Amino acid sequence: MQEKIKAFMDEVRSRNGHEPEFLQAVQEVADTVIPYIADNEIYNGKNILLRMVEPERLISFRVAWVDDDGEIHVNRGYRIQMNSAIGPYKGGLRFHPTVNASILKFLAFEQVFKNSLTTLPMGGGKGGSDFDPKGKSDDEVMRFCHAFMAELFRHIGPFTDIPAGDIGVGAREIGFLFGMYKRIQNEFTGVLTGKGLSWGGSKIRPEATGYGTVYFAQDMLLTKNDDIDGKTVVISGSGNVAQYAAEKTLQLGGKVVTLSDSGGYIYDKKGIDEEKLAFVMDLKNNKRGRISEYVDQYPSAEYHKGKTPWEVPCDIALPCATQNELNGEDATTLIKNGCICVAEGANMPSTLDAVHTFQDAKILFAPGKASNAGGVATSGLEMSQNSLRISWTREEVDERLKGIMKDIHDSCIEHGIEADGYCNYVKGANIAGFVKVADAMLAQGVI
Structure with a gap:
């Protein structure tokens, strides 16, 4: 099987050798999907994954x-x-x-x-x-x-x-x-989503990616008869996703202790409460300031210049900044310091080494394609509202978002449970996502 994966990646690399981020994303999918293809005759020999990695x-x-x-x-x-x-x-x-x-x-x-x-x-x-x-x-x-x-x-x-x-x-x-x-x-x-509420936008859309990430983390914890209430949560980033991940964490009883930007991170051991989060939202959204200004407003907090927050002890880590912000060494530190759950709010924020480290330790780990899908899900709901010329309430959209995140979690469980009972959410997400697209591609012929 490893030879098949290597041969596939060699072909992809020959066409895209100068694109490291793309190759990393394809490698992660190939590792789990190619064995599934080999075990399912309907997909075998159709070069579906090779077609999927080439943009239309x-x-x-x-x-x-x-x-x-x-x-x-x-x-x-x-x-x-x-x-x-x-x-x-x-x-x-x-x-x-x-x-x-x-x-x-x-x-x-x-x-x-x-x-x-x-x-x-x-x-x-x-x-x-x-x-x-x-x-x-x-x-x-x-x-x-x-x-x-x-x-x-x-x-x-x-x-x-x-x-x-x-x-x-x-x-x-x-x-x-x-x-x-x-x-x-x-x-x-409705050609663009994320529009203002007064001209076709959807309620909850700004919050959706952050909220959805936390909903997914909560669903993972529930498989262990646990939840977010009382947990210490480390969050990277301070933009839209991080802000609303923090907001939903607070609503579910968690304690957020970090936020960051490209300059460094702040650590507030007392916790970033609603008032402090409102300050961050105004600072980043309206004043377009730097997270370091947080310690000017709240001097008991610490600012760590040029560093990421993964050295801070926590129960839950939510990387919500950018790709490859969390490496294998960071993952080892998080596990050593007691982290039991990681849900990606950004796209591919964990390196492959980090992902393997989390999985080897058998902690709960959700890839961004699953845990941060709330944003695009709510964009889809905005598209539906635009087409129907209607507007759902905040509560309606939030309930639909929560339901979609649970459905995604259930799909990951369906395809990701391994022999020892551990759920490999990366495998589950990749296979569940692949099957729907692959079936459609087979039905539509070679196009």
């Missing part, structure tokens, strides 16, 4: 825009339309200096499985630009977004490809992007 369409384009001083800047825009076997492409747009084809391909590949797990009719895609919104005025961000959409519009649509937000793309950016799309196409459609 990879679009790259120039984005020229003018800053407040009249200087012209040029960035690169992308849209990766990975797989549309079960529905139109769905996935976020990321504006960040680190964006490149490798990162977006790994995100799009993960998105295929994530969207499949939600059971909603959505294919997988991802896009973005190496543009950095930080330090830019609202007018500069608007001009960039309008220039970006002036090219992207020809490749998307409510029945073709429905982008959403991601890192660097929040309500402000979605508004500017939607405004330009509406102007060019002369129509008001």
